[in-house]
Amino acid sequence: MRVAAYERYGPPEVVAVSERPEPVPGEGQVRVRVHAAVVGSSDSAARSGTPWFARLAFGLRAPKRHVLGSEFAGVVDAVGPGVTRFAVGDRAFGATGIDLGAHAEHVLVAESGAVVRLPDEVGMADAAAICDGALTALPFLRDAGHVRPGDRVLVNGASGSVGAAAVQLAKHLGAEVTAVCGPTHVELIGRLGADRVIDYTREDFTQARGEYDVIFDAVGKSTFRRCRRALLAGGSFLTTVPSWAIMFQQLTSKLGSRRAVIMFTGLRKDAEKLPDLEELGTLAAAGGLRPPIERVLPLEQIAAGHRIVDCGHKGGSVVVTMAPAEHRAGPSRPAASGRMTEPAS
Template sequence: MRVAAYERYGPPEVVGIAERPAPEPGAGEVRVRVHAASIGAADSAGRSGTPWFARLAFGLRAPKRPVLGSDFAGIVDAIGPGVTRFAIGDRVFGATGAEQGAHAELLIVAESGAIVGLPAAVGMTDAAAICDGALTALPFLRDGAHLRPGARVLVNGASGSVGAAAVQLAKRLGAEVTAVCGPAHLELVRSLGADRVIDHTREDFTAARDAYDVIFDAVGKSTFRRCRRSLAAGGTYLTTVPSFAIMLQQITSKAGSRRAVIMFTGLRKDADKVPDLEELAALATSGAFRPPIEREVPLDDIAAGHRIVDSGHKAGSVVVRPVGADSRKAAS
């Protein structure tokens, strides 16, 4: 099989195509022929080895796992002994978490892992993008912010994969949503249902006082210190980007006061991710959720996908297609 592999940290060009023996599923495992996999911020950090704390997860001196990619969608083409949840030919999607490995034509996943059936109405590309953005945004809003109907929510970085998902999910949870993005993506974000859209090149959202119950910094471009006065009493600042400051602020935030929250959603237990995947698949099937796609690239052009992610200006998800050329339409 063909994989996108790397042996050292560096720019997108360190990732290249390599041949590997086709893996065989063991007891309780399924093998997925991967039709789509996202290239996200975690993959960029894992490839570059920056910021420095990324190496705590990916390897201190060199990458521990040569094949990146967590979010995937594809078709089961082999099953191991004892597998009962899936059969050969099933359309599936999910996330491998810290194990990575989805930037490959074939992927081994535990039947008990974060993998569920993919409805026929949802395309492979969309499914991978759902994992890329919404599987992060949903627990942040639901479990981190304890979002309730009527809450005033601001999403910073609203055109990215996580931010775009947060806008849609916050609206579905009954929030009043203000979305912050660059001028090129204002119309996209409006189309996702935001009540108000702020062009960050023209307006500083942190200038508002006591304006929001939740500020979700989906791109880690601001800080709790800068945003604190924009939060109402008892408000919550969420960020996807870890730092010593935010982890200390999370510990020292007092109940009932403005608080800071950092979550490591990719490290959640697989059993917790499964119902979220099923819920998100149902929303996508009904048309209540749609993940924006910035670009689809074939496996041979995966370095180009990494460059788009590194630019920090993508709208939605970047998806690599290890097998086939699945578009936004469903594949069988």
């Protein structure tokens, strides 16, 4: 099978396509023929070995795992002994977490892992992109922000994969949503249903006073200190990006009237992610969740995908597709509209 592999930390070009033996599912394992997988921020961190704490997870001097990719969608094409939740031919999507391995034509997952059936209505690229953004945004909003109908929620970095999911999920939870992004993405975010869009080059949302129940900084470009006064009493500042400051503030803010929270999707148990994947698949099938997709690229162009992610200005997710060349519409899909319309398979 073809995989995108790397042997040393470095720029996008350290990742190259090579051949590996097809994996054979063992006891309790499911083999998925991957149709689409995300190249995301965590792949960029694992590839480059930066920031430094990425190496605690991926290997201090050199990468411990050589095939990146966590979020995937595809079709089960083999099952190991004892598997009962899946059968050959099932459409499936999920996330391998720190085990990675999804930038390949086949990935092995434990049937007890973070993998569920994919509704027929949801395309493969969309499904992989949902695991990229919504699987993180949902627990942030629901479990850390306790977002309720009528809450006022601001999402900073609303055009990223986590932010775009957060805008749609906050609306789904009944919130009034203000979305912050750069000038090139204002229209895209408006289409996602935000009640108000702020272009960060024209307005500084942190100058607001007592306006929001939740500020979700999905790209970690602000700080609790800067956002504090824009929160209502009892409000929460949520961020996806770790720093010493936020770790400290998470502890100390429990004593104050406004909370600071950081969470890590990678540290959540698979058993916690399973119901979330089911819920997100159902929501997407009903048309309530539509992840924007910046670009769909064939596996061979994965280095270009890494370059887009490294720029820090993608609109939604970057997806690689493993479909054989004869099944592709073209070498790449510039999906400015953010929609993937490949047939269900």
